[in-house]
Amino acid sequence: MNRGVIKAISLVITFVVAVIVLEFLFNRSGEDLTSSMGEATLPVLYFEQEGSEINPLFGYTKQMNPVHTRDTITPLYGNLSLPIRIATYGKKITGLRYEVRTLDSSRLIEETKVKDLRKQKDSVYATLPIQNLLDANAEYQLCVHVYMGKKQVYYYTRIMQEEGMNVMDCVAFARDFHKKTFNRDYVRDLTKYMEPDSSRTNDNLNRTSIHSSVDELFWGKFEAKTVGELQVSIKEAKKEFTVMILSYVLTAKGDNGEPQHYNVQEYYRIRYGADRMYLLDFERTVNEIFAQDGDNFTENAVNLGIRDSQVNYMSNETGTIVGFVQQGDLWQYNNVNRSLVKVFSFRGLEEIDTRENNSQHSIRIIRVDETGSMDFIVYGYMNRGEHEGEVGIAAYHYDSIGNAIEELVWIPSSKSYQMMEQIVGKVLYVNDKDELYLMAEGVIYKIQLKEKEKYILEKGSGEDWFAISTDKSHLAWLEGGDANKGTKLHLCNMATGKTRTIVSAEDEYIRPLGFLDGDLIYGIARKKQVSTGISGVTVFPMYTVKIVGDDGNVKKEYQKSGRYVIGARVDNYTIYLSRAKYQNGSYVSTSGDTIMNMALDDRDAVSLSTIRTEKKQTQVVIQMTSEIADQDPNLLAAKIVDDKDDHTVEIEQDGEEHYYYAYAKGRVMMISPRAADAVKAAAQETGIVIDDKAHYIWQQAKSTAKDTMAGMHADTGKVGKKPTERALSVILKHEGISLSVGELLENGSTAKKILENSLKNATVLDLTGCDLDSMFYYVSQGFPVYAMASATKPVLICGYSKSNVVLYDPVANETKSYSLAKTREMFKKAGNIFLSYVIEEEH
Missing domain, CATH: 2.60.40.10 (Immunoglobulins)
Incomplete structure (x- = not known):
């Protein structure tokens, strides 16, 4: 008997058994054990x-x-x-x-x-x-x-x-700007605020920015009107600028005359001026709220309309059934029985309610089987239903035969959705063995859903000790959770629950670098070559990189004489390697390299594409494998299985790991245990960084110049000649601390450790990898920056202007002004190694 026949018989048996079981569950004693989601009740x-x-x-x-x-x-x-x-x-x-x-x-x-x-x-x-x-x-x-x-x-x-920030004047400007974009009589009024980029195509209403054309700002040929109230959310208030988000709903007629709705957000960064307002940045995003109408289906595609291209979708193996997420709703289209199912949604089928339309949650599809049943996870703020007003993670199973969803687990959280999305969203998976994998606060959990028992697989610090595949189904982590001292690397296929262990040689360390599809990429470094410099930064030079499959067999190995891999990223099945070479007693950056894709198959039975119309411009479509059977499918809404059991599983909310939060454009851009990563993310979008006590860690420097700090010299009668000792002593003297730094250095302390132990009321920051310009914030606040000018020589950044930087040279024991461009290049060649600190004022 061939495999196709066996599979067909298996599916028939599964279907019959499922029907019998569901008949028993849903109709025993004539009782309907399903219901609709409870209405929103909170003000x-x-x-x-x-x-x-x-x-x-x-x-x-x-x-x-x-x-x-x-x-x-x-x-x-x-x-x-x-x-x-x-x-x-x-x-x-x-x-x-x-x-x-x-x-x-x-x-x-x-x-x-x-x-x-x-x-x-x-x-x-x-x-x-x-x-x-x-x-x-x-x-x-x-x-x-x-x-x-x-x-x-x-x-x-x-x-x-508020004093002197004129926040409400900025709000009035944004309201006026928004209103005028719907009336072309005001084209001249708004043109002066735009900065059009001629290289842009200007054919996608999903995202309009300050660099778009004026025609795009005024909606092109798209005719729509607002529904309900304009909601204004002020996100940041500074003397330099005010950041706000304007949110509203648009309605427009589709090509077939049906009303269509769109969620719109407008981001503004505005500076108040005595004689005029300055629009520093603007971005408008438009996302269609999917609903059944004649525009949703073409001959062989499901049209998702105006939206971003990052679609969360998944199909069964044959491509006849596809699930997709749009604006917080989970839908399923079945091309076999010609049905469109609203599997999960906080929105009602009628008018759009402000509470139901709150988009502070995400949905992740885990799997779709041949019958259309699927597993999925909802995490974030719950707009209505059993968990209304709570934040957490809920895993669900949707049974396509009974058209009902069942909650498998509820994990509450005390963090907002935006923070959950960054922290929890990295590792979150449930398999068909009723096992949920989750990572939160530096802890990897495995939860048995039926028994509601949780197991800690590992705890770690930082981010380099684990890696997750793009489809979130494979996870690798180092035993002990230390990225710099790993000797055992565990590779877990979360879909099957199977784990295998890779052990390094006795004189070597191992580190996960990422995944290429489901294959693990990891690097190996010799223990004797892994070192922590005086600044506290650890260098982990990997002399070889390997790619292994689920079975543990090596598929490819990379090694180049005299070159060491210090980082890797994967993009479109190509591995990009950051490399270094050993030169004059230290590792210095050199040219990168790539490992080209290994002819991995695209396993998706359906695919994404775009179409364009004159009115709606670019639209995203899901391309089906066969012709759409019915362009007006039956619309169904899944019911919820009434289950009186408590599915709550608690996990630790505040672990030992400390995080830094990068905010920009009115939202959390990144959460990282590394301050440097958060600063880099915020700097790209003129944002801010706070720590887990809400203290400001970084923002754009408030002035274009800062005079040289006073007292930037060492007392040679008390301090030795070593550059590191002098530089650290000057920082401590600047904060009124007298300490014998030389002894601490001789006993093996690093610069970072000495500052952490000495500056009791400060947060000491390793800012390695940031650029020089980002360091000016600390200097502007009166905090000198410890920087490496070479592998062995530190300096202090203690002043700046538009074209120059003032550095304290501990060898000469004096300050001197240097060209900004040359100083940037000097620090870049040394690896951009920076240390600084902040001391928060009490209010």
Whole structure:
């Protein structure tokens, strides 16, 4: 009997068994054990300033860590009283109080109960009488507690007694700019703010920026109108600029006349000027809300409309059934039974509700079988249903025969969706053995869903000790979790649950570098060549790189005489290697190399493509393997299996790992245990970096010049001649500390360790890999930067101007000005090795 016949018989048997089981589950005693998702019940809170509603807040039903819910900032004026409106949607509000805390949430400044609640239609109005205990232009945490009978709902924002920032003027400008983009009579008014780039194609409404054409800014030939209210969320308030997001819904007629809806966000970075406003950056994103209409299907494709090209989709092996995620909804199209199923969604089928349309969650499809059943994971803020107002991870199984989804596990979190997305989203997988793999706070978990038992596979620090495949199904980690001392590397196929171990030779260390499809890439370094320099940076020169399959067999090996691999990345089945060579007692960067793709097959039965129309411009489509059987398929909505069992599994929320958070364009761009990575990400988009206590770690330098810091010389009578000793002594003297650095260095301490142990109230930062210009923030704040001018010589950056940099030379024991361009090149050749620190002011 051939394999095709066996597979066909197997599918028939599976189908029959599934029907029998579902008949028993769903219809025993005539009882329907499924239901629809519960309606949204929580109010939405708005603030009011200068006649404008700002910062809509969605409620949490459990207390969150305010540091980890960092999102909006609300300015305060005059006597600091803050008017609010609570959109109740018909629910009763029975009480209100608020708390003001320091930014790191460690100290309570004020706690007040608000008694005057004024009800008007479906809203409750109140004023928060915030006391005059705040420092001007300093940020604080505000938590508003709303009582709905016995239920308490929490709303979080930052507040600031604003002076000289003109935040609300910037809001008024953004509102006006937005309104004018829908009226071509104002083309001349807005043209002066645009910076068109002639190299852009200007044929995609999904993303319009300050560099787009003016015609694109005014929507080309796309005719649409706004639905509902324009929502303004202020994200950053600085003297240099204000950052905000404007959110709204558009409606337009499709080619066949059906109404189509789009979620739109406009990002603004604005500087207030006495005589005019300066638009520093602008970006508008448009994403179509998928719904069944005549424009969704062509002869052989599902048209997703205007959206980005990063589509989360997956098909069965034959390509007849495809699942896809669009704007927070999970859909499935079945070309065999001609059905379109809304598998999971917080949106109703009718009008768009502000709460249901809140997009603070993600969906990850794990697998789709031949019958259309699928496993998927939802993580983030839950807009409605059983977990409404909570943040967490839910794993589900969708049974296509019963058209019902069943929750397998619920893992709550005290972090916002944006932070979860960066931390948890890296490793998150469930297999058909009811095993969930998850990584959070530097810990890799394996959770048995049926038993609700969790196992810690490993704990680690940093990011180089583990690697995850692009499809998230394969994971590798070092035993012990130390990227610089790994001798055992575990390779896990999470789909099967099978793990194999790769052991290094006795005189070698091993490190995972990534995956090429499901094949692991790892490097090997000789122990004697792995070293930590005086600055505290560890060099891990790998003399060979190997690629192994699931079976542990080596598929390819890379080795070049005199060259060492120090990093790798994979792009489009090609491995790009960063390399170094040993020269004059240290490893210096040299030309990179590539390992070309190994003719791996594209396993997708369906694929993505684009089409273009004059009105909607570029649209994304899912190309099916065969002709669409019915361009008007049956629309179904999956039910939820009513299960009274508690599927909650708790994991550790705050581990030992410390993280840095890069914010830009109104959202979290990156979370990393390495400050340098966060600074690099923020610098690219003129963002900011905070630590896990909400202290500012980096932002763009506030001035274009900084005079040379005073006292930049060592006391030669007390300090030796060694450059490292002198440089560190000058930093400590700058902070009023007298310490014998020479002895510490002789005992093996690094520069970073000495600074960490000596600067008790400071956060010491390894900023290796950042560029020189990013270091000017620290200098502008009065913190010298320890930098390596060569492999053995440190200097201190202690001043700068538009064209020059002031360096303290510990050998000459003096400061001197150098060309900015030449200094950039010098530090780059030395590896851009920087150390600095910040000391946060108390408020």
